Amino acid sequence: MGSKLKTWIKQWQGVLLIAPSVTLIILALNAAGLFQLLEWATLDQYFRLRPQESPDSRILLVTIDETDINQVGRWPIPDGVLADLITTLKAAEPRVIGLNLYRDLPVEPGHQQWVEVMQSTPNLIGVEKRVGDRVASPPTLDALNRVALADLMVDADGKIRRGLLSIKQENDELQLSLAARLALQYLRAEEITLEEINANQQRYRLGKTIFTPFQTHDGGYVDVDAGGYQILLNYRGVSDSFDTVSLRDVLADRVPPEKIRDRIILIGSKAQSTNDLFFTPYDSTIFAPPRRAAAVVIHANLTSQIISSAIDGRPLIKVLANPVEGVLVLCWSFLGAAGSLVWLKNKWLNPKTLLQLLALGIYIVLASGCSLIGTYLLFLAGWWLPVIPSLLALTGSAFITADYQSRRLQQEAQQKYRRIFENALEGIFQTTLDGRYRSANPALAKIYGYKSPEELITSITNIKTQLYVDPKRRDYFIQLMEQQGEVVGFESQVYRRNGSIIWICEHARSVCDDQGNVLYYQGFIEDISERKQAQVEREAFTRELFQLNQSFSQFVPRQFLQLLKKDSICDVKLGDQSQQNMSVLFADIRNFTSLSEAMKPQETFNFINRYLSYMEPAIIQNQGFIDKYIGDAIMALFSGSADDAVKAAIDMLQHLKCYNQERQKAGECPIEIGIGINTGLMMLGTVGGKTHINSTVLSDAVNLASRLEHLTKEYGVSLLISHYTFDHLRDPSNYSFRIIGRVKVKGKSQTVSVFDVFDADPPPVRQRKLKTKTMFEQALCLYSQREFSKAAKLFQRCLEFVPEDKTAKIYLQRCHK
Secondary structure, eight states: OHHHHHHHHHHHHHHHHHHHHHHHHHHHHHHTTTTHHHHHHHHHHHHHHSOOOOOOTTEEEEEEOHHHHHHHTSSSOOHHHHHHHHHHHHHTOOSEEEEOSOOSSOOSSSHHHHHHHHHHOTTEEEEEBOSSSOBOOOHHHHHTTOEEEOOOBOOTTSBOOEEEEEEEOTTSOEEEBHHHHHHHHHHHHTTOOEEEEETTTTEEEETTEEEOOOOTTSTTOOSOOOOSEEEEOOOOOSSSSSEEEEHHHHHTTOSOGGGTTTSEEEEEEOOGGGTOEEBOGGGOOSSSOOOOEEHHHHHHHHHHHHHHHHHTOOOOOEEOOHHHHHHHHHHHHHHHHHHHHHHHHOTTTTTOHHHHHHHHHHHHHHHHHHHHHHHHHHHHTTEEOOOHHHHHHHHHHHHHHHHHHHHHHHHHHHHHHHHHHHHOSSEEEEEOTTSOEEEEOHHHHHHHTOSSHHHHHHHOSOHHHHTBSSHHHHHHHHHHHHHHSEEEEEEEEEEOTTSOEEEEEEEEEEEEOTTSOEEEEEEEEEEOHHHHHHHHHHHHHHHHHHHHHHHHHTTSOHHHHHHTTOSSGGGOOTTOEEEEEEEEEEEEETTHHHHHHTSOHHHHHHHHHHHHHHHHHHHHTTTOEEEEEETTEEEEEESSOHHHHHHHHHHHHHHHHHHHHHHHHTTOOOOOEEEEEEEEEEEEEEEEOSSOEEEEEEOHHHHHHHHHHHHHHHHTOSEEEEHHHHHTOSOGGGSOEEEEEEEEOTTOSSEEEEEEEOTTSOHHHHHHHHHTHHHHHHHHHHHHTTOHHHHHHHHHHHHHHOTTOHHHHHHHHHHHO
């Protein structure tokens, strides 16, 4: 029995530790008031979700709205009008009348009449305000002891969820609220009176229900003012929950007497201008702005709550004692922790981490849903149970237990691995992510020429630099591990302790935690030096052949051969040709002649080669190839999308900035280049004679690209593309561009639209050009329509925004001419 108990405790020790700990933390945070607003919001949502109750036929509201005030002609309502109202209502024999209007001062005309009506209406109850800024009661009603409290208890978020039933005055006399006074007077006729059950606990029986006062920590409340005798408001509703008539309808005798007879009559204002409006749980809606309820409606709800509980047994809102709430939260915490552990122990989920997380998430959602549904059903029965602490305890315990279980399984796996690790005959290892041996077995130490694993680990602090003959092989190994999580048959040359070089073959995989985070790499190593010796010799011979083939490719691009469908330069013959839809790029250095005149021949070649070394990578990296160098000019071809050519041109301009920085450091002036791009059908092939052949491209599209390159100087820009290239872009919005004009190619009658692509401009200039793009293109349209004056104004405005815009400046000068 004892061993079974120990085994059970060991299996569930995580749950037994985590659940109470999480509960204590949640209860401490709840006691600090961190969840109070969330609990209130949950209670409000339950009120809104609760099915609509039928109107309470025992209460009639007489409301005063803006139309009534306009009809009477002033506010407050004159005493004479109130006297007529009460007289009319009294004639229909209501059981009690509650006047929720402050009447501490006379409001002429008709004050004497109003005094007489108050004296002659024994069932009329007036109001006063005692809490906060006090408002006196009507003197006449005060003298007759027919005054009640109109105070409402407002929570910190501005809503009313509690009802005040009574307070003790300075003379220790009890003063009832308006709702309590009306309800007790109504119930007196039903022979229902208040009975004391426990004076110390202030528990009273009224008909079918027992009233218990609200305490400072009841429900979701924390340290609120519980002065007086308060209860939680169990709203019937705020709209359509009570029969309502207007002041003007009563005065005009449009209300049938039977609608008034034997009822509680509550009179109050719902006009916006009187500002006697308050927020309730029904005001928080997602799809509509909150609407405040009139105070008279809130008094009606409290009155109805008292009467309905006494006569019909309608439940009051009850709460659990604080210790019981703590036990409930503890239960949900245990449920979360235990459920998490059970889910993670399922064999069909292990070791599929993602599936475990998904299953755990589903469990938490289902358990949380059960909690919400359960508390909602209990709310319908009149119980307000803690929701937020329970949900947090459930979720927190579940996740913490999952993490605890993951770490525990990881430790068990490591212990099992250690036993295999020490006794294996292969060279087994574990390495950190940054390239250090964290463990090695004796077999691995022997392969590297060390006496023990400890000596190996101590001596080698960086595998990459101390073992690998080529450190880049280790970088490639890490790259494969990150991409695939496993490497099989990875071969490398490494140094032994005595400095000799051997070949090894590595098999490794990543070890991850339950969340998929890589912890370390582990695997085993074989010594394959003998097998690799012959392979190295073969590779050296192959490398010589490859270098020879690479020498030929420097003169004829490999991509050119591929487009001609040739495997080798040896297969190329005079007249070979292929027709392709391609993009052609021309780039040229501006003012190269002037620059070269100031250089010696060797300096000129050094300058061109240095410049081309910056430009070539931009073309190659964007799937293009250089067809030929024409002095300082570059002609490049792109057989893929037009985007490759445009991106290459943008990269070339970016590389040019780096090159110019290098020139400026050397005391040389920066250079500028122009780039033109066109897209179209081109003929690739070989031309020449018997002794010499060359590759070339023939097409009008090539001529247009060259023409566009020349136009960059004319328009003062760096990169121009034709509308043929623009039409072939996958998504032109990926680039910063604007139309810059139309040109006619020599020998052609059709004009071509030309676009300026300015992605390589400095970011501030590029942003300003984008902002003035529409204005610039409008100016260009006016210019083409020969409306030079209007165009000039717009070009001038463009320059005000972008003073660096050379194109706008050129067009402005043309307009002036």
